[in-house]
Amino acid sequence: MSIRIHLLLPLAFMLVLSGCLGEKEPNRSAKVYIDHSDGRYTVMRNGKPYAIKGAGGDSHFRELREAGGNTVRTWDTTRLAQVLDSAQKHDLAVIVGLPLPNSGDISFYTDPKITQTRYRALQSIIRRFRNHPAVLMWCLGNELDFPYKWTYADFYDSFNELTDMIHREDPDHPVTTTILNFNPKYIMNVRLRCDIDVISFNIFSTIPKLRQSLDDLAWFWKGPYMLLEWGINGPWEGTEQTAWGAYIEDTSKKKAETYQRRYREHMPLDDPRFLGACVFYWGCKQETTQTWFSIFDENGNASEAVDAMHQIWTGKPSNVAYPGLNYMLVNSKGARDNILLNPSAAASAEVVLLKGQDSIRAIRWQIFREDWYRENQINSTRRLTPLLTMASSGNNPRFSFTAPKQEGPYRIFATVYDNAGNFASSNTPFYVVSPP
Structure with missing residues (x-):
């Protein structure tokens, strides 16, 4: 264990030359x-x-x-x-x-x-x-x-x-x-x-x-x-x-x-x-x-x-068609618009689908409190419990909800299902902040 670390690269070079590796x-x-x-x-x-x-x-x-x-x-x-x-x-x-x-x-x-x-x-x-x-x-x-x-x-x-x-x-x-x-x-x-x-x-x-x-x-x-x-x-x-x-x-x-x-x-x-x-x-x-x-x-x-x-x-596509979910909006804003909501405020979300989506059966809406902001939680595998879960029919891409009462970061999910059970998903983060 007396070999110094600065000898590693020369040692590696010699081993390569000698074929030992x-x-x-x-x-x-x-x-x-x-x-x-x-x-x-x-x-x-x-x-x-x-x-x-x-x-x-x-x-x-x-x-x-x-x-x-x-x-x-x-x-x-x-x-x-x-x-x-x-x-x-x-x-x-x-x-x-x-x-x-x-x-x-x-x-x-x-x-x-x-x-x-x-x-x-x-x-x-x-x-x-x-x-x-x-x-x-x-x-x-x-x-x-x-x-x-x-x-x-x-x-x-x-x-x-x-x-x-x-x-x-x-x-x-x-x-x-x-x-x-x-x-x-x-x-x-x-x-x-x-x-x-x-x-x-x-x-x-x-x-x-x-x-x-x-x-x-x-x-x-x-x-x-x-x-x-x-x-x-x-x-x-x-x-x-x-x-x-x-x-x-x-x-x-x-x-x-x-x-x-x-x-x-x-x-x-x-x-x-x-x-x-x-x-x-x-x-x-x-x-x-x-x-x-x-x-x-x-x-x-x-x-x-x-x-x-x-x-x-x-090398070829399957014969299965999947729901075409283009993007999602909350109060007509996208995730990059930094959506802020007041506690208990009325809000709405909608999904924008691609054209020709005739087989959409239902849309599931869920709101979760974010988990990433706690220390070392970016890779957390702890399954979260939604604060709200609702379903709407496939011909209704809009969802009205009340913002959570507690201040902090949240995320709303939309999962679109077709008649075969296949799905498309999107989510948008928002922040509940109390007015000054």
Whole structure:
């Protein structure tokens, strides 16, 4: 542990020159392995090339298969037996998430009792499910930091003990881990100090820079990679805000357009190192709002993003028509107009639909108190309870409501459903402020 950090880059350079960082020779007798031939990396599954067309989530497997997807990515082992069985039923493979505390939570790695308990728990998971036909890979940790300081040796020791155990207990399936965005320092430390088979990235707004970032680091690393989360921008990524800091969310239609444009323009499909990607999020998830990343609603109804992924995975649109919600207004103003309401004041909202919307069955209106403004709540997954829920018929795009009595930030949601149950969504933040 006496090596100084300033020696890392020269050491890395020497290792590259000596070939010590070359990719491992694959075990071609394994059920799943990463092959490298003719300058291209390929996932081989049961003797055949396997291009990952994936989604992150643990539900809606039938819809995923019908849309042309073939892979599910999970983040933990909750209901893992059920997830694997359901995936196998729908001819899907699973990248199984094995959760780990981040390296900054150092007490989880310096205490031998904690590390041994975690080791035994994950070993039990590997032994139980290693022979399940739906397993594709193991993903050890999600968005872990891989710091360069040698004071994190206990983290690296524990991480490597786990990867060694997985490789020993299950030589049939590769091991990956995810890095948030493209972080050269983390990539270097993973390559220098860890033993995994493929590096994965969770990348959203910075995906336009991915090709250049890969080229810039090619002097050091030319191995295979996956994108295990990609999609629309998160609220933390330069998203427009109101004057009081509320994040302005796109309509579901704009999100569907973003998926297609981002995949078409920025997904590195022509890179021989690229193994595939998993869109985020194939389900319903509270994160800043209950609709921000959700491709489905809480009742399992589908949004237009399903059609976007169908076009991405199959090369052609589905035969399903989705409600065309253009935008939403509150008191004839949009979200960027910084809508202020007095307590208990009469107000109105309306949705503007695209022309030819003959199949609209109903519009659900909901008002929620914002949750993002509390400390560390941008990524809160705590399900919120609406202050108000009302429904109107499909031929009535307007809704009258009374503003909440309590001062503070709120958001009104409109969810438009067609006769088949498919939906479109939009929401607008507003602030209740007492007059002086």
